[in-house]
Amino acid sequence: MDMRMLIWAEMMMKNEYGKVIVWLGVILLLMAIDIITGCIQAYVNHDLKSGKMSTGLLKKFALLLVLVAIVPFTVLLPDVISVSVIVGVYILETLNEFVSIVENLSKLDISTSMFDPVIKRLQISNKNEQEKNNEEKEDGQ
Secondary structure (H helix, E strand, O other): OOHHHHHHHHHHOOOHHHHHHHHHHHHHHHHHHHHHHHHHHHHHOOOOOHHHHHHHHHHHHHHHHHHHHHHHHHHHOOOOOOHHHHHHHHHHHHHHHHHHHHHHHHHOOOOOHHHHHHHHHHHHHHHHHHHHHHHHHHHHO
């Protein structure tokens, strides 16, 4: 790895916006890994479909636009959208990409057992959230 890149990353990490930019780069890398592992697993499992791939790529592109678009709003509307909001969104997206990559690896029959406790915890949290939302909908009717 080129030392200039490490020096640049170190300089960027000195302020909040630099950290956001570096984190966005990490999310971009995870998205690329997710796309690659998704294509590989679809090919290996004979499930490669252009419609599915187009939909997935469009979702990634739209999500990337949102992730990039919220950054200027922290400067324009600091009372409404703070850097902590961006950090929260970026944490959720990082987890989402991580889980998707692990799922792709699992579909390729690559052992992902070291991630099982984390995945189970996320699935339980997601299930509890869905049950809570369903209860709120039933109460509202």
